[in-house]
Amino acid sequence: MDFYHSEDNNRLRHFVNWIVDIVVVIAFAWFLVYAYGTQIVVAGHSMLPLFASGDVVLMDRLSYDFGKPDRFDVIVFQREDQKMNVKRIVGLPGETVQIKNDEIYINGEKLEEPAGLGRISLAGLAEKPMKLGEEEYFLLGxxxxxxxxxxxxxxxxxxxxxxxxxxxxxxxxxxKLELIRSK
Known part of the structure; x- marks a missing residue:
């Protein structure tokens, strides 16, 4: 009789261990999705050739809790009208940004950009030097x-x-599944 009783305990223990393992895996997966997996659907063609309209990307929400945004990072920001947009950081806090002759200048020096980015035929507000504040970033598609x-x-x-x-x-x-790295 003790033989069967012992076998039942082992089965129960095995089953409980299996349930605990599943709960731990689900909790870990939830953390990863919460921290690194906010889905964003790209709207429009402003990030071509990197992203097309309708592409689904994952946003890491924690990266800037522990560090600062870097030049050429591809980020998600919330506009004043609450819409989420995807753009690339070009100018960092405290820098002066200007666009002239289809080129970007940071603090008076021409910025060497990654290959494949579009040319700039319209300077807009950056036609004249723009000084960024302490917590301001200049973004371009x-x-x-x-x-x-x-x-x-x-x-x-x-x-x-x-x-x-x-x-x-x-x-x-x-x-087109791929990791996105800053250039």
Missing amino acids: DNRDSSEDSRFSNIGNVSGSQIKGKIWLRMLPLV
């Missing part, structure tokens, strides 16, 4: 001639509090 960004008064310079996170992964379409 990669498709410069089809982007509503910091060059225009309805967006302007973006405060650090408006930045919600950094894009780290394109999820959909699956054929």
Whole structure:
């Protein structure tokens, strides 16, 4: 009789251990999704060729809790009208940004940008030097001639509090699944 009783205890213990393992995995997955997995659907063509309209990307919400945004980071920010936009950081706090002759100048020096970004035919507000405040960032879309960004008064310079996170992964379409790195 003790043999069967012992076997039942082992089965119960095995079953409880299995349930605990499942709960731990679910809790860990929830943390990862909460911290690194906010889904954003890209709207419009302002980030071509990196993202097309309808692409689904994941935003890391914690990266800027422990660090500051960097030049060329692809980020999500919340506009004044509460819409979420995806853009690339070009100008950092305290810098002076100007666009002249289709080029970006930071503190009077030409910015060496990653290859593949669109040319800038419209300087907008950055036609004259723009001094960024202590917590302000200058953002541009990669498709410069089809982007509503910091060059225009309805967006302007973006405060650090408006930045919600950094894009780290394109999820959909699956054929374009890739990690997104700052250039």
